[in-house]
Structure formats: structure tokens, C-alpha cells
Amino acid sequence: MFYLIGLGLGDAKDITVKGLEIVKKCDKVLLEGYTSILTVGKDALEDFYGRPLIVADRELCESNIDDFLKEAKTNDIALLVVGDPLGATTHTDMLLRAKEYGVETQIVHNASIMNAVSCCGLQLYNFGETVSIPYWTETWKPDSFFEKIVGNHSRNLHTLCLLDIKVKEPTEESLTKKVRQYMEPKFMSVKEAAKQLVQIVENQTDTGISKSSLAIGLSRVGAPDQKIAAMSLGDMQNHELGAPLHSLVIPAPELHPLEIDYLAQFR
Amino acid sequence: MFYLIGLGLGDAKDITVKGLEIVKKCDKVLLEGYTSILTVGKDALEDFYGRPLIVADRELCESNIDDFLKEAKTNDIALLVVGDPLGATTHTDMLLRAKEYGVETQIVHNASIMNAVSCCGLQLYNFGETVSIPYWTETWKPDSFFEKIVGNHSRNLHTLCLLDIKVKEPTEESLTKKVRQYMEPKFMSVKEAAKQLVQIVENQTDTGISKSSLAIGLSRVGAPDQKIAAMSLGDMQNHELGAPLHSLVIPAPELHPLEIDYLAQFR
Structure with a gap:
């Protein structure tokens, strides 16, 4: 059996009882380590589970997972994923490949930022589509996500903005070399996201969103040191807003009275 | 401390390790029983936790929760909620009231249908706003949710439709009587939801959604007997689609190749 197990958002104890039971009985357990992170690292998880974990980077998940999938025909293999295991397309693709190999699969769901964002007091059913904000470079400043934020905003919907994560990204220089070198991991902060957004709203002035629009920053949702801040x-x-991960919300222009009351504590 | 603890979607073991530890140490534990249900009842949860639970119906949650909140100033009280604890406005309201009483609160997140719906293979970031489909009566057939489905569809976004739940609803006749009588609990099936939607699309013919549009039915997401079916x-x-709870998805008109491949198994 091949298990995809969500770890939730905070620390080792955010795994479900069902998930933990599976982790303990599996022959091999992989930890997906590049689409998101917990507030604790691999060591803390290994201590808590009482077993070693194999770190699965992007290369393993996208290109070398097949060996594990084939092994799952006869053994129990689990892949642990921060948040809910089906947040990223890679994992859906894995399930399809498992099916091709005739391997049974089971998903153990958990909280993801897509639902836990409600901790800021905005109601989930008032959110429109979620967007991802990528890191800009000197020469590459994509802003197509902004159109979606404006679309949500104009229909009085909130937008959850997932912020870029760079883990084990090869350096540009090393792409042509034999020995791959990797950049330091980096996680976009609400500060950095807001800076990129302000550059966009200064160029696009008739969208209803400006520097003075309300924004909500969230960090380490689900952890004891979770922070939420509401300001322009x-x-x-x-x-x-402290250590990663961060998320940003651009709220709808008109809020529900309960949303306003709840947000007040974060202003 | 007042704890709001998500139970996830399947059975007793879908609580997180963190949530279970809190349940075990609390002075009183309430089980919210009217916005959603697990595949197991109160007895199974009490067995698993090894402690009694107090059932919290709508009346208790909306009008009589204050006694518990005040008690949480000195004792540890938890309210267990199916899915993620902040899916419904009632619970956000409770946190605000707790704050008024000077009571500390903690939220333990879990999976909700808002993220677990990704088990059908549709990508979460392609979902627009979520809608709720209410039970129609002879004289009351609201269809304002349909406008939102059409809005999502026209922007090539999926819509998750949450289906109505009636638990401990007073009968119409008893509303004027001293002794309140309650209806049998009922949970809208994908069949019933589809019937109401077909009535709407037969009246509104230029929306891009018709009887032949693709729909995806989901039942008991996260449970071993989970079912997913894709058809017109x-x-x-x-x-x-079997026992409750059910949810319905109206997918975007143009799907991602990976979404098409994944959905194929449910056709």
C-alpha cells in the first residue's frame, strides 16, 4: 500500500492518530520536504515517530518516486506531506502513477492553509480562488496572479495568497555544470509579498486595490507562535512577522460584521 | 482555557495527536452535533477518548455556550467540531465571546471538506467560492447560490457545493407550542442536490451549465467507504452514493490534463 499522509501545519503532534499509526507500521516513510515546511524539522519528527525518515526532495518526488511506488506493491510505504497531502499537483500525479503500477493507495487528510486561514476570522465561503505569489528577479516580474486578486476583490471575495518557497533550488550558474549546486532555502515573507504587490498597484491604478487597501499577514498558522496582523x-x-511560513490575505472590500469584529484584535 | 478542536472528516482516529491530548486532559468536553457529522457517533468517540462527551446542539452553541465559556476561565473546556473548527460562523463568534470574558482560547485545526475535496483530483487553487445548497420546500425554492456557481464556471473555476443538513430542527407545527418537537435528522444527497440543480438549469438556459454538464458527487470523504462518482x-x-455526508462539485468547463486523467477513474 502507498500512503499519502498529511502532517497538518504546526509541529509533530499535528499528525492525526490514524496517520501516526500508519507511520509506525510502514516499511519505509518518506518526508516530502520542498512544497512546505513544519515549524519543526526532520529530527523532531523522527524522535516523535521513533523511526528514521527518508527526505524526499523535488527530484525524488518528480522523477525517482517510481521505485518506491513499485515497492509499495508488496510493502507499506508512506509519503508525509506538510498540510493536506493533495495540496500540490505532484502528489495527485503520484497517485495516478501508483494506479498504473497496480498499487493500492490511501490518503490521510489533514489541515492545510486553505482551510486554516479561517483563523484570521474571515469566513472560508467568502474566499475566491487562491493565488501563488512567486519571487521576482531582476529580469522576471510576473504579475498575472494580481488579475485573480482583482477578480475576487471585485466580486467581494477574499484572496488567500500563498507565498513562494525555494528549497533545494539549483543555482543558475550550476545548471550548465556537472555538479549541481543549490541555493540557500528561502521563504517569502508577507513583507516581501507586500512590496511586490505595492509595485503592481502603483502601476495599475484602477483596480480597486491600492497601497491603502487592507491586508492580513499570517505566520506559522497552527503553531503556538502563530502571528496575525491586519494593516494597509x-x-x-x-x-x-517572524519565522516562516507566511501567508497573505487580501480581504474583500466589504466585510461581514463578524469578520470586522474578529479582525479588530489583529489591527 | 477554551479549546476548539477539529475532528477531521472520517472516524474517531482522524483527530490529531495534539487534539487527543487536550481532550484527555480537559475538565469538560462538548461535541458539536449539528453543523456536520462523522461516520461514527458519540458512543464511538467516547469509547476512543475514554471519557464522556456533552452533546452541544444548536441551542447550546448559539445561546447557552456562555456558561461553559465563563467556566473556561478556571477550567479546561473543549468543544469538538467535525472538520476544521472554524468552518462555521458560530465558532468564530464563540471565540469573540470568550475574549470578552477574558478567557484564553486555542484552536486545533484539522482537515475540512474545503481542502479534502481535492481527493477527486481537482486542484484546490482552481476552486472559486464555495456555495451551500439548501433543502427546498413546497413554497421556498431559493436559487441564489446558482449565480455563484455560474460565476465560477464562467471564470473556469470549480465550485464545491456543501449540501444541507437538518439536525434537531424544530417541526413547523411545534414552533408555536410549548413543547418543542424535532424533525428526523436529514442530510441532502448528491441525488437530491442534482435534482434541484436540474430544475434550475431547465429554467435558466444561457448560463453555460446544463443537464449534460459534468458533476462530481462525493460521499464520506476521508472514510474507508468514501465514494466519488463523475457523470452528467x-x-x-x-x-x-450511499450514507451521508455528501458533497457535490460542479467542475470548471476546461480541466487541466492531470485533472482529466485523475477524474477518469470515477466515470
């Missing part, structure tokens, strides 16, 4: 997008450019 | 909305009117 302009001010968010200078607001430090 | 018209056919879904006659498709039996």
Missing part, C-alpha cells in the same frame, strides 16, 4: 498593504511592507 | 448532472439525479 503599504504598512505591511515594513511589518516583520 | 442529469445522470447524477439517479445516482445513489
Whole structure:
């Protein structure tokens, strides 16, 4: 059997009882380590589970997972994924490949930022489509996600913005070399996201979203040191929200009275 | 401390390790029993936790929760909620009231249908706003949710439709009587939802959604007997998907190749 197990968002104890039982009985357990992170690392998870984990980077998940999938025909193999295991397309693709090999699969769901974002007091059914904000470079400044934020905003819907994560990304220089070198991991902060957004709203002025629009920054949702801050997008450019992961919400222009009351504590 | 603890979607073991530890140490534990249900009842949960639970119906949650909140100033009280604890406005409201009483609160997130719906292979970031489909009566047939489905569809987004639940609803006749009588609990099936939707699309013919549009029915997501079926909305009117809870998805008109491949197994 091949298991995809969600770890939730905070620490080792955010796994479900069902998930933990499976982890303990599996022959091999992989830890997916590049689409998201917990507030604790591999060591803390190994301590808590009482067993070793194999780190699965992008290369393993996208190109070398087949060996594990084939092995799952006769053995129990689990892949642990931060949040819910079906948040990223890679994992859906894995399930399809498993099916091709005739391997049975089971999914153990858990909280993901897509539902836990409700901790800021905005109601989930008032969210439109989710967007991802990528890191800009000197020469590459994509802003197509902004159109979706504007679309949600114009229909009075909130937008959850997932912020870029770079883990084990090869350096540009090493792409042509034999020995691959990797960049330091980096995680976009709400500060950085707000800066990129402000650059966009300064160029696109008739969208209904400006520097003075409300923005909500969230960090380490589900962890004891979770932080939530509500202020203008302009001010968010200078607001430090601590260790990763961060997410940003651009709320609808008109909020429900309960949403306003709840948000007040974060202003 | 007042704890709001998500139970996830399947059975007793879908609680997180963190959630279970809190349940075991609390002075009183309430089980919210009217916005959703697990595949197991109160008895199975009490067996698994090794402690009694107090059932919290709508009346208790909306009007009589204050006594418990005040008690949480000195004792540890938990409210267990199916799915993620912040899916319904009632619970956000409770956290605000707790704050008024100076009571500390903690949320333990879990999977909700809002993210677990990805088990059908549709990608979460391609979902627009979620809608709720209410039971129609002879005289009351609201269809405003349909506008939102059409809005999502026209922007090539999927719509998750949450289906109505009636638990401990007073009968119409008893509303004027001293002794309140309650209806049998009922849970809308994908069949019933499809029937109501077909009535709407037969009246509104230029929306891009018709009887032949693709619909995806889901039942008991996260449980071992989970079912997923993909067929036309018209056919879904006659498709039996077993025990509750059910959810319905109206997919975007153009699907990603990976979504098509994954959905194929449910056709």
C-alpha cells in the first residue's frame, strides 16, 4: 500500500492518530520536504515517530518516486506531506502513477492553509480562488496572479495568497555544470509579498486595490507562535512577522460584521 | 482555557495527536452535533477518548455556550467540531465571546471538506467560492447560490457545493407550542442536490451549465467507504452514493490534463 499522509501545519503532534499509526507500521516513510515546511524539522519528527525518515526532495518526488511506488506493491510505504497531502499537483500525479503500477493507495487528510486561514476570522465561503505569489528577479516580474486578486476583490471575495518557497533550488550558474549546486532555502515573507504587490498597484491604478487597501499577514498558522496582523498593504511592507511560513490575505472590500469584529484584535 | 478542536472528516482516529491530548486532559468536553457529522457517533468517540462527551446542539452553541465559556476561565473546556473548527460562523463568534470574558482560547485545526475535496483530483487553487445548497420546500425554492456557481464556471473555476443538513430542527407545527418537537435528522444527497440543480438549469438556459454538464458527487470523504462518482448532472439525479455526508462539485468547463486523467477513474 502507498500512503499519502498529511502532517497538518504546526509541529509533530499535528499528525492525526490514524496517520501516526500508519507511520509506525510502514516499511519505509518518506518526508516530502520542498512544497512546505513544519515549524519543526526532520529530527523532531523522527524522535516523535521513533523511526528514521527518508527526505524526499523535488527530484525524488518528480522523477525517482517510481521505485518506491513499485515497492509499495508488496510493502507499506508512506509519503508525509506538510498540510493536506493533495495540496500540490505532484502528489495527485503520484497517485495516478501508483494506479498504473497496480498499487493500492490511501490518503490521510489533514489541515492545510486553505482551510486554516479561517483563523484570521474571515469566513472560508467568502474566499475566491487562491493565488501563488512567486519571487521576482531582476529580469522576471510576473504579475498575472494580481488579475485573480482583482477578480475576487471585485466580486467581494477574499484572496488567500500563498507565498513562494525555494528549497533545494539549483543555482543558475550550476545548471550548465556537472555538479549541481543549490541555493540557500528561502521563504517569502508577507513583507516581501507586500512590496511586490505595492509595485503592481502603483502601476495599475484602477483596480480597486491600492497601497491603502487592507491586508492580513499570517505566520506559522497552527503553531503556538502563530502571528496575525491586519494593516494597509503599504504598512505591511515594513511589518516583520517572524519565522516562516507566511501567508497573505487580501480581504474583500466589504466585510461581514463578524469578520470586522474578529479582525479588530489583529489591527 | 477554551479549546476548539477539529475532528477531521472520517472516524474517531482522524483527530490529531495534539487534539487527543487536550481532550484527555480537559475538565469538560462538548461535541458539536449539528453543523456536520462523522461516520461514527458519540458512543464511538467516547469509547476512543475514554471519557464522556456533552452533546452541544444548536441551542447550546448559539445561546447557552456562555456558561461553559465563563467556566473556561478556571477550567479546561473543549468543544469538538467535525472538520476544521472554524468552518462555521458560530465558532468564530464563540471565540469573540470568550475574549470578552477574558478567557484564553486555542484552536486545533484539522482537515475540512474545503481542502479534502481535492481527493477527486481537482486542484484546490482552481476552486472559486464555495456555495451551500439548501433543502427546498413546497413554497421556498431559493436559487441564489446558482449565480455563484455560474460565476465560477464562467471564470473556469470549480465550485464545491456543501449540501444541507437538518439536525434537531424544530417541526413547523411545534414552533408555536410549548413543547418543542424535532424533525428526523436529514442530510441532502448528491441525488437530491442534482435534482434541484436540474430544475434550475431547465429554467435558466444561457448560463453555460446544463443537464449534460459534468458533476462530481462525493460521499464520506476521508472514510474507508468514501465514494466519488463523475457523470452528467442529469445522470447524477439517479445516482445513489450511499450514507451521508455528501458533497457535490460542479467542475470548471476546461480541466487541466492531470485533472482529466485523475477524474477518469470515477466515470
